[in-house]
Amino acid sequence: MIRNFRFRLVGVGVHDTSRRLYGAKSFFVSLSKIIMSSSWISPPTRTELIENLVSGVDRYNPSNVGILEDYLYHQIRSQEYDCLANLAILKLYQFNPDLYNPDVVVNILIKALGASPLPDFNLCISLLDERPPNAALDEPDPLPALLPLLHGLHHLLYRCRFPAFWRAYRSEQLESLRDNYTVECAGFEDSIREVVIRAVKSTFTRIGTDRLSLYLDLHSPEALKAYIDKLDWTLNSDGTVVSIPPNPDNQIEAIVVQESIKLPQLGKVISQAAKV
């Protein structure tokens, strides 16, 4: 039975004010920002309310779980991502098992898949304590069935096995995942493509189009071309090879790490020589 998704609508003002309207380039902006810097610790899309919740003691208050869950749904709808806030939800579930909502957990895990190769997915799993068997839920818990599948997907992403990932994702087995969860998550496939782009960008200076389309799961040449154009990558005249603009990772130089001797280090020697 397909589990129905209900977004919980909270008072209007809170989240609408936070939603900044990015243009089409919005998720490319996030591409550069998903590195473990201060923007991973506190993303610019996080509101002050959430910031206070996550950084303070209020995060342990079970009545705040609603606010954090709504923030998660906001992330799902508008292609944003805030790892620490999602971890706060999982921690509340850890301490208050009756608040547990398997849909929320699956959504968090799906979002974390898009952050690979950062360890976000592992951090989420670390916080999922084992649950005692009980009949408290009105519907059977989908998580134990989905968890190994999600683990598998994550493992494929971490090991950069992108064609295998897309095959697994589109297979029969993951149909329930696709129908119930990822379809609700706006831009899920795009966020996976971002993972691919991150890996490809750092490893290649030029890459064949068929290989790239295999990785990105964009099989028609037009779709691929549109995607490449958005990234500002160029195609060669034949249309077979894509050039990737230089970035710190794919420009290699043989560096000889020499010691740089600074004047103060020689100060004593020079002053003694001057005395003589």
Added chain:
Amino acid sequence: MSRATLWSTADMDEDLAEAVDVQLSMYAQQGQNSAVYDQLGAQMEQLEPFLAIQQHMAALAAVPDVVKSFIVSFQQAILNHDLPSITMFYTTTFPKLTEKFYARTEWPEPEIIAPLLSSNEATEDQIHIFLVLYRDLYYRHVYSRLHPNIDDRFHSYENSCELFNYLLNSPSSADDESDEPAPVDLVLPEQWLWDIIDEFIYQFQVFCSWRSKVKSKTDDEILMLADGTGVWSSYSVLNVLYSLIQKSKINEYIIALKEEQGKGGARTAEEIAESISPYTALPLYRSLGYFSVLGLLRVHVLLGDFTLALKVMDQVGEFLLGGSSFGAKANKPSITALPTLPATHISTHYYVGFCYMMLRRYPDAIRTFVTVLNFFQRMQRMRGYGGYERKDQYDQIAKTADRTLALYAMCHSLVLPGSPFTRLDDNITNTAKERYGEQMGRMSRGGGDTLGAFEELFLYACPKFINANSPPYHDPETIGLMLSAETADSGEGALASDPTQRHLRLFLSSAAAQSPLPTLRSFLHLYTSLTTEKLSSFLDLAKLSESNREETAEDLEAEEAIQEMMVLKQNSRSVSRVVPAQGITDKGKEASSAVAAAKGSLLEGEMISTSDLNFVIDDNTIHIAESTVGRRYAGWFIKNTERSQRVLDEIRASPLPKPKPATVAAPPPEAQKKPKTVAWGGARA
């Protein structure tokens, strides 16, 4: 006069008076005031309490005199705020007496020794506080030497709560009209304060792991657990730690210290402390706040939340881990304003390094481990037990250091060989190889047995994770389900719910993803440019025969190779707090900036490259560039020049040997004859 035997009820009346008289006379000898006499007299009216008192008195007499005098003087010292004697009692006398008299039994119960305490002019409150502190020592002894039963666990929790309640919420003294809680007038040694917090968390951890073993509980215990759901709950433990931190305002204090340092101001640490809050001004609360931050780090790691653990250490972490080693930089007075104990140092670094490891930030983890292992090695060389009076304290620290070494060995194998970090400290690497050489060999070789070695070391070195919640004891149906489920598949069921196994699996999956990489690296070393077909053919040769190898088409193998290359690239970049200096490229340009100092919270960092082998794929060709470290000669030359200069200065400064009279006249005329000769400094003097 021995009174250990129980009186039979028939003889009670007669012997009663005798017993009381003798006991009271003993008190009289000790100079008891009449209040005690009256108190005992009042209690004699009732039968049952009297029996209890009788037993207590019997037990009290069984207590050796040495112990009694120790308790009395201990209390006196606490009343007088006599810190040196309290420290001596706590660190030396108490363990000695434990060894001598109570090695296998419990210390006398608090009720038994209570009569002893009224001898000093102590108020009810002060006696009460001393009993709370005494119980702390009592339960610690029970937990460490004996097996606590469920009553012990519950009571120790109540005692800890009472102690913290007293520290945090005691009403202000009578002359202060406000209702605000005021700081407590108590002085305790730092070692004790750290032990209080440490023990509190340890008891919590032990309780959680005991609680999750549903099978081994008796029915009584199940009932008690069902009733006492608030005991040792995660929320209350966290509440205590957070309250201590908030009350003592330790984070604001550290921020103020840093500001003061930055401004170069003249305020001393004490002045700053007083300006923040009356609680901060007392070293008792400062130490407790500081230790609570470290305790919170530990609790979060035990519950599996690594980012929150690092976040909690925001202010403190920079102070502790920002690169300064223990005891260095004596000219910065602010650093000594916070307590530093070797135990806290080692424990904190262990947990922080473990968090970094689970976040896959191996360079940061390695740096943390190296700092603390260096410190520990220096400590080992100190005479005795590194300054500790008791061997068991030192043993505990040594065990943590050993586990840190195991974690270091694991990280060392996970950071690809050839990175600048593995050259960081050969000393520690050698120590690790001595201790864990066999596992390290298995881990870095890659191949089949890698994961086994990782698992061994991980299970040895990881903290004892806990489940935040108890099994639902209050729900008899579910408990019944669990019990029957456990008997059915006892092996697997228990393992699956074990948090340690969960974390182990996560770690192993990261390690497994890296196992093919050393082979790949070794091939790349040989070339500057390479085609992907050639690489995939190498990998075929390297792989052990797999059953479906003949079926895979060639381009699929090439594809596999390319994907492994992406993994290799991904793993040679890591987030690090400290960005190392880049060198000069062979084209002569200065590549990127100098060392960026480690600053900011512990979670921050930038991507850096951790491998000296850099490559890029140009459609189907792989270009490889290797970085090398040039010869470093400057340090050696500078050091030796300075040493030679020192020697020369010494020689010049030392007095000339007395010249013999005959030769005195000779040198001066010679010097005048040849003015152009280079004059040595010594001859001119």
